[in-house]
Amino acid sequence: MDTLTQLATRRYFDQKLEQEWHHLNVEQSPLSLILCDIDCFKLYNKVYGIAAGDECLRRIAYCLRSCVKRTTDVVARYGGEEFAILLPHTNATGAFQVAERMRDKVKSLAIEFKPPETLKLPASVVTVSLGVASLVDPHTDIDTLIMAANQALYLSKQQGRDRVTLNSV
Template sequence: MNTSAQKKVPPLVLIVDDDKSMRILLRQAMKKEGYQVAEAKDGEECLTVYDRLQPDIVLLDAMMPVMDGFTCCTQLQTLFAGEPKPVLMITGLDDQASVDRAFEVGAIDYVTKPIHWAVLRQRVRRLLQQFQLYKQLEEANQALQRLATSDSLTQLANRRRFDEYLNQELQRLAREAAPLSLVLCDVDFFKSYNDTYGHQAGDDCLQQVAQAIARSVRRPTDLVARYGGEEFAVLLPNTNAEGAVRVAEKICSEVKALKIAHTKSQLSTCLTLSVGVASTVFYHESSSAMLISAADKALYQAKAKGRDRIVVVPLSAPHPSVSR
């Protein structure tokens, strides 16, 4: 038996009307359709109740004291624009100007008084269905976005996301003349690891390393990405070389703590990393390629010097030509 289906929560309808008898009639009609109901007697109370309960639809009277429905609808669009909710305006005004105004302030549909109850029920049902489809589409789009920007094996950001974020942060930090650091990590002798233990073990190894690197990077503005193959990249905005080295040391420590056996390593019986670090303060003449090239050079030197180490390549960006 599908208990989750049995416990599906019915939609919540927020009724906003200064006329108590009208609220009672609307409540009865919505309850009869199986909906949950909340009430507010004017626009100001509507905003408070909406913020607290996040209803699925608002039945909003146009003409009310304190704050009318038009003003309230405008406030709803302004204050809670993160996820639009359907607003159905109920009005005794049926002139074209009032109808146009209802749509201008964000109402999706309207009915006039006296209410034709069958029409109201049908429109509420249709709006709720449309909103449900909208939510499903948003969730699908978000899932597609995650797929497009994440690495399927490690669940880290992929190279595409890395490039996007690097260019985004480069523009932001150039305006602030703030530092940006890049840490490139490469699993030592990974080919021999794959040859010895098999590709499935190699995938498991990369997943563990990815998690260890992610544990070492805690700020929400930092980005950990799978750069390619057994190589990982860590972008550290507002971080100088000294701070980047501390992060790199933490990463190496976390990976060694995994104690992943690597009997064919020429360095140790456990898996290790070679790490290249580059850091600079960017200005408008700078490019992302400059930082990547420097970090790649540092990683190459770490490998050439025997691996299982961190190398920093100093990088100086050109200063602005304007005098300070």
């Protein structure tokens, strides 16, 4: 468990991803992945300080966790300000809906974010960008799923942040 966010660690996430991918091969069931990144978080830390950044991470982690309901779903801290959400037995439409709920719920936390620079932020509160990928084909490897979710996340950021993008696998 990640001590700051109380979420699963990257190592645990990687193990569960491998296990669920193997289940996909047997059950022919969809497997979806959401990658979530806090928009402009390095600037947030610079403006508000590390302690506020840590509190922001904790609040967002709790918020993301509250958006998944099944015990098989995994919400993990994937990197510094990046989270990964593994949704076994969830198709692309369902995963997109979960991601959109996460985006909306994080924004509704209303964590103030008003940097002094004239940076074009999507809102005056902390927001997240999310990339979603889903696969059903057991012949598709795990790296393809991760790359698809990562490309979708990149598109969300490139198109203005505070959005969800779906990338088909």
